Amino acid sequence: MTMNFKELSRLICSALLAIISFMATASAEEIALTLVELQQADKLRIKIWIKPQENIIAGQQIDLQIEIATDSWFRGGTRIAPVEIEDAIVLQRETFAVNSTRFEDNKNWTVQLWTLVIYPQRSGIFEIPAISLKLSVADENNQPIIGGIDTELFSFSATIPEQMLDKSDWIATSRFHVDDSFNKSLDGLKPGDTVTRTISMSADNLPAMMLPGVNVDTTAGIATYPRPPRLEDKVNRGEYLAERSQEITYVFERQGEYQFPAQIYYWWNLQSQLMETIELKAYAFNIGGITTIDNSNTPTPLLTDQSMLGELIPLLKYTAMALLIAGIAGIAWRVAHKFRKGSANAEASQPSQPSDATLRKRLNKAVGQNDFETAIGILYLWLDNYGGEGFKGSIREQLTEINRADLSLAFGKIMRSIYKPEQSDCVDLKLFSTQFINELKRMDKLPVLTHLRAELKLN
Structure with a gap:
């Protein structure tokens, strides 16, 4: 059978396409094996070790070193797959390798040194799995050879010192x-x-x-x-x-x-x-709190002790009464003078108690300046001085006693807004103060608070 020109052309094109497809498949298989072949031919070296290599304590840092060496040079970046080790923390804290060159076995080597850190969290044996590396190195024709290769398996052991066994x-x-x-x-x-x-x-x-x-x-x-x-x-x-x-x-x-x-x-x-x-x-x-002067311990003048006078009279019965009266009067005057001076000094040494009006003025000023931390402190000071005997000294404890969960929640939000602003919610200090004062008044815990409520302009 005679084949015309068109049919011959189609046959030749099909054959060429088949040959190209076969060559591309063979080339891809060759590239996939290239890094392994380079390693087998001692043109690529992968080494792994740890520092320190012995006497490792649980929790200490261990440097996991991965060295990649080629007798040509690197054509691209190196990527290290994530590493997971059971009961250990593994971090890649360095984003770049340490690059160097060296002459060894009659060849020049280009070297990358990568460091990962391991923190074992217990005692015992730890297994480091094969770590996948993605490389790009140059072949003899300066063409990039890209592929993956794994490190060898590795293991180490860690201990807990006896002195630390009962410590947390x-x-x-x-x-x-x-x-x-x-x-x-x-x-x-x-x-x-x-x-x-x-x-x-x-x-x-x-x-x-x-x-x-x-x-x-x-x-x-x-x-x-x-x-x-x-x-x-x-x-x-x-x-x-x-x-x-x-x-x-x-x-x-x-x-x-x-x-x-x-x-x-x-x-x-x-x-x-x-x-x-x-x-x-x-x-x-x-x-401390506001201290008040206690006059219950006022010293008793010496001459009010009748037993002493009873002992003195028999001894002085032969002394002229004029001298006795003069002497007693002199002693009494001296004692009274010293007592009055001591009482005045004691009163002067006591701290003055801030007035109700002064505290209310300071409170309004702090709130007006949005200084709620100072405002809370002044409110405590006011309650401590003018809160009456029913106030327990703690707003939180008072709220617990009156069983107002809503006010306890509001007070907690207020305090968090002051001292933990990153966790704070929007709070209404004016509303809380008014409700708290009304509740104490209703419970007859703080009858004098009616004077303060009108002055609380918390906003």
């Missing part, structure tokens, strides 16, 4: 520092006052999220408002620094003796291989 929330590091400070003195505090305590800590070669938490104690008579901690991680040439800072605001609601207990933090020193402790000292302080 401890860390392992080469340096740990904790301190605290207050925004004002703890002396001379009174109900309604606030104090903010800041506890700061830092450690080397740890993430900030692993630093221990702060113990926030709750004490009757003190409202406690801890703010969320501020965490910060810093990296400087491979050295990691973790910092944690937290503020706790205390509102003193009633008089009494109080104490912030000592706080103890445990840590394992990786340099000395010993357990160490850091202690924040305890603070004892008094929340």
Whole structure:
């Protein structure tokens, strides 16, 4: 059969397409195997190890090093797949590799060194799975060879020192520092006052999220408002620094003796291989009230003691009555003079009690300036001085006694708006104050509050 020209052309085109398709498939298979072949031919080296390699303590930082070396050069970026290890925290804190070159085995090598960090959270054996790497290196013709390759499996073990077995929330590091400070003195505090305590800590070669938490104690008579901690991680040439800072605001609601207990933090020193402790000292302080002069302890003049006079009369019966009367009068005058002087000094030393009008004026001024923290303090001071015997010294406790859940919720929102603004809701301080005063009046807890209600212009 004779084939015409058109049929021949179609046959030749089909054959060419088949050959091109076959060559493309073969080339793709060859590229997929290229990185493995390069590794087998010792043109690509993948190495993995950890630092330190022994005496690893649970919680300490372990550097997982991945070295990629080619006898040509890298044509593109390297990507490391996420690594998951059971009961361990794994972070890639460095975004770039350390690049270098070296001469080894009679060849020049271009090297990338990547570092991941591992924080084992228990004792025992840990298995590091094969880690997938995406590479791009140059072939002999300077063409990019792109593909994936895996690291070898790896394992290590960690232990918990015997001294730390019964401790909780401890860390392992080469340096740990904790301190605290207050925004004002703890002396001379009174109900309604606030104090903010800041506890700061830092450690080397740890993430900030692993630093221990702060113990926030709750004490009757003190409202406690801890703010969320501020965490910060810093990296400087491979050295990691973790910092944690937290503020706790205390509102003193009633008089009494109080104490912030000592706080103890445990840590394992990786340099000395010993357990160490850091202690924040305890603070004892008094929340005082307005003191009044008590005349019940007025000294009794010496000559009112009739028993002494009874003893003196027999001894002086031979003395002239004129001298006796003069002597007694002189002594009485001296004693009376000293007593009057001492009483005047005692009265002068007592703190003056602020008047009702003065406190109301200060309260209105604070509210007008949107200084609600000061306003709450003045309200406490007013209640402490003019609240009567029924006021328990704590707004929260008073609200609990009168069983007004709505007012308790409103007061909680008000205090959060002052001391935890990041969690605050919109609150109406004027509405709360009016309702609280009316409720106390109804319960006959605070009859004199009617004078204050008209002055509360809280907005």
